[in-house]
Amino acid sequence: MNTPVVDWYSDEISTFGDRVAGAREALGMSQDDLSKRLGVKLKTIRAWENDLAEPRSNKLVALAGLLNVSITWLLNSEGDGINGPDEQPPLSPDVNDLLTEIRDLKSQIAQTGDRLGRVEKRLRTTLKSEQ
Structure with missing residues (x-):
């Protein structure tokens, strides 16, 4: 029996907040980590x-990054x-570390752009x- 393919994060099923939470959780990041x-x-x-x-748009850019x-x-x-959630392949610790470093750099770049x-x-x- 074929089970239907469910797009967990489709616009019809999920909200903006669901997608933020899902992406954050997929990275193993807490809400506190993300806020900091x-x-x-x-x-x-x-x-x-x-x-x-x-x-706001500047935070949206940083959030996506x-x-x-x-x-x-x-x-x-x-x-x-x-x-x-049932389709995510596990990532090695090395890959997670690299992704974390990339996210941190993107965040720093966004904050520097704001400044x-x-x-x-x-x-x-x-x-x-002065004129």
């Missing part, structure tokens, strides 16, 4: 996973994401006031 890496409060992660709030999924997959389950934007805005404001 993104630089947001734990209650913010909980709100996202419970579909009570959604991240940390979870190693595409932004479009997080938003509407299209693009690069994760497989359902650069703030400094640029201050510079523009200062230049206008």
Whole structure:
């Protein structure tokens, strides 16, 4: 007997919060770990996973990078994401370590980009006031 193929993270079955939680859990990351890496409060992660709030675009980019999924997959389950829970192949500790390092680097890059934007805005404001 053939069992139907279930796309655990399809837009019809899962929500944004389900996909965030699923991707986070697939990486073995706690909500607290994710909040620290993104630089947001734990209650913010909980709100996202419970579909009570959604991240702003800059945090969405960093979130997708940390979870190693595409932004479009997080938003509407299209693009690069994760497989359902019974379809995930186990990863070796070495691969997990490398993925963690990549996620950390992506997060640092996103935070640096945010900082650069703030400094640029201050510079523009200062230049206008000096004219």
